[in-house]
Amino acid sequence: MKLDPAFIWTAFVQLLGALPTTLEITFVSVLCGFLIGTLVALIRIFKVPVLEQLAAAYVSFIRGTPMLTHLLLIYFSLPLIIDGLAAHYGWNFHSASIPYIGFAYISFSITASAYMAEIIRSGLLAVDRGQIEAAYAVGMTTSQALRRIVFPQALAASLPHLSNSLIGMLHGSTLAFTVSVVEINAKAQIVASTNWKFFDSYIAAALIFWGLTILIERITAWIEQRINLYNRGGVA
Structure with missing residues (x-):
């Protein structure tokens, strides 16, 4: 087997066209999962x-079942539920109106939410209970104490884990090809099918994912640095 650097570059450029889809799946899933x-x-x-x-x-x-299983369960069950309700209530909306990427959004958001729940819970529990009691003492409500005192500290403590979840969802977005969504990995397969240079095409895909992962790690490190500077009383 011989690598073709020219084709790797060609594949790399073509795969960039699927980058927005991969990023949309990742960030929508992480945002909804976080909420x-x-x-x-x-x-x-x-x-x-x-x-x-x-x-x-x-x-x-x-957390005890695979991400792919969630996607397939949503993909096969949601149309049955929607079409059943539509028939019962006389709705004009049917499952055929849902774009394929919509199933990925729903499924991956559900997956991300379970992992996010544990990350956020551990972060909230790490905040000293005395700070909440102090907030009550100055007249804050529970929601105010959470919003102004607890959540900022919990998110700062959980930042590395949140970053890992974001990277995990980025890599997990490749599973969307199973429901006909053309993300980076699926695009790599399409590009390679023209001349059967699958290895070269997947190298190009790997380089893109590697670059995105490094970018997320750098941004996380920068945010952590700013938070530590603020905690030490520096100028943020």
């Missing part, structure tokens, strides 16, 4: 009756 995960974490921390047990079971099931 859902925050809600799940708060339910578990404040031990909301019934919901706490459901939240714990949700996290356990999602």
Whole structure:
């Protein structure tokens, strides 16, 4: 087997066309997962009756099953549910109207939320309980204490784990090809099919993912540096 640097470069340029799709899947999933995960974490921390047990079971099931399984379950079950409801209530909306990438958004958001929930929960629990009590003492409500005192510290402590989750979702976005979404990996297969240089094409895909991962790591390191500077009383 002989590498073709010229084709690797050609494939690299062509794969950049699928970069927006990969980034959309990644950031939409992480953002939605963060919001859902925050809600799940708060339910578990404040031990909301019934919901706490459901939240714990949700996290356990999602973390205990593969990401690809979530995608396939959503892909095959959601159309049945939507079409069934549409037929029952006479809706004009049907599952055929959902773009393929929509299944990836929903599935990966669910996957990300379970992992985010544990990251956020551990970050919130790491904040000294005395700070919340001090917030109550000066007249803050629970929501104000969480928003102004607890969450900023929890997010700062959880930043490395959040960064790892973002990288994990970036790499996991390659599974979207199973529902006909053309992201970077699927595009690499399409490009390689023209002359069967799959190895060269996947090298180009690997370089793009590597570059994106390094970029995320650098941004995370920069944010951590700013946070540490602020914590030491420096000028942020």
